[in-house]
Amino acid sequence: MAANSEDALSRTFAALADPTRREILARLARGEATVGEVAAPFDMTLAAVSKHLRVLEAAGLVTRGRDAQFRPARLDARPLAAASQWIGDYARFWGDSLDALDSYLNAFQQLTPHHNTQEPHDKENPHG
Template identity: 75%
Template sequence: MATMIDDPLSRTFSALADPTRRAILARLALGSANVGDLAEPFDMSFAAVSKHLRVLEGAGLISRGRDAQYRPAMLDARPLAAASAWIDDYRKFWGDSFDALDDFLASARSKAGATKGSATDSPTEKEEAS
């Protein structure tokens, strides 16, 4: 049973989940294009590309114009800003986690170096017995 995605962020990520749609967005970042232009690099029908465009349009990632019989698609990157902001929250989390790991490893190396240095500086029991 399919569920409707009703929040903008979910629609954005759902649209971005498909590599063909990501490629279409990359192409539209260069400028507007019609279905024929967008279908050219793919081994799929115009109808299949049109379905991808409907998903992108539903997510607000593209808009469609009217130019005589053509309906050129244009990138609308505003929804990507919300997705980027959401990801940035987790980038901070991972950055903080990696910083903590760096601190732990530096501390462990320092302790290992201190233990190693003190073991080589002091005589062993065999040397003391001789």
């Protein structure tokens, strides 16, 4: 992966590391919103929400438009596709590893003698 792509991926994960920013993205997934609309459910200042939006914008996850004096924010999910692909590569690794472990255990079970797994008839006297 090129250094530029890694930097973008690092910015994406850094932006997603904060739960407030993840909530903001969830809000923007429903449609564009002004800073005031984004800030409404949070107990923080408009300046703090603007700062979160700037981090998301720097990561490429949010774009800002101009609508008269408003700057509505909207979700840009393209960086999430790269993050998902990166995670997917590791999901395939773990899937392959677990499949290999399953095959090994099945082969091991075929080679080992099976013990009698029936329960004794008399539970109080397991030998009789």
